[in-house]
Amino acid sequence: MRGKRRETLKGLTAALAASVLAPVSRAVRAQQKRSLHLELVGYTLGIHVPQLMAVRQLMLEAGYAEPRIDRIESMQVIAQSIIGGSAELGDADVVSALRASEAKAPLTVVGLVYNSTDQVLIVNADKIKSYADFRNPENGIALNDLGDFIYVLVSDALARNGVDIEDATVIQMGGSGSRMNALLAGRIAAVPIHYDQAADVMKKGNYKILVEPWKQYKRWFSEVWVANRKWLGDQANQKALVDFNKATIKSFRQATKDYGYFAEGYRKYATVPGHADIPDAALRPIWEQLATEIGAWPADGGFKLEYFKELLPVYQHAKALKGQLDLNLAIDARYVDEALQQLG
Incomplete structure (x- = not known):
């Protein structure tokens, strides 16, 4: 009897230990999951939805922990922050990233946040009747930053129509909402704003869209993922970056074909x-524009060295780059290529 009792007590002790330790071991395993430290722009619009779905959901499904996310308003600041090692990956302005690399900073572009842009150049049609009207110093153009991807975009659009941007009045003004309000108040004559904002503006007066980038450029880059080259030297980081690009491309593909996936991400x-309560009647046209006409989320990631080579003359003409850039150092497509191989 005593032997049986000892065996029973031993079994109960083992069972109790297992029941107590099981949650602890699960907690330990959870702690061992990697959490990426990311820096994102301070706002999320429709074009950013696949990015957030990848970061917030698909990376978790791939076995990663919830990321640490810092929100920073300026993409130029994000580029400098990644150079300083403040985070692992950052959502930066493509021109700022290339300019930093040109200046010998250890920054490399490693993937796309999205393709093209949903920003258009909208003008006060009472003031701007032709491109020549931009030479009038009273017809100011409000831009976020002198030398960023939007500046380059506007510079090239003007140049194609015989106007040097240096002959125009350019006013530095952060935030698309602030620029839109300045346009409506009559303080400036032209402004780049997001496509859905432009639709609202045109209901309020004699405004028209002058430039739609996706109609002028086969490819256009705006926001890109950047990493510090020292960080890229670690094999564990390289694996995480491949997984990150896999999640991004999967999200691109899903968002392009599935309105429900996009709508879930947008409302979340x-x-x-009013994003959480936006009706399908208002949201579906935004999705259709982004997924089809703009082609914001390419199924292959849209990231190849030759695409950047095609745009170099545009950057250089706008004097955003000096022509001393080593693209093979500034752009590294290996992690997107590996992600595509694994995804098939």
């Missing part, structure tokens, strides 16, 4: 007022 993550 967008920072647009």
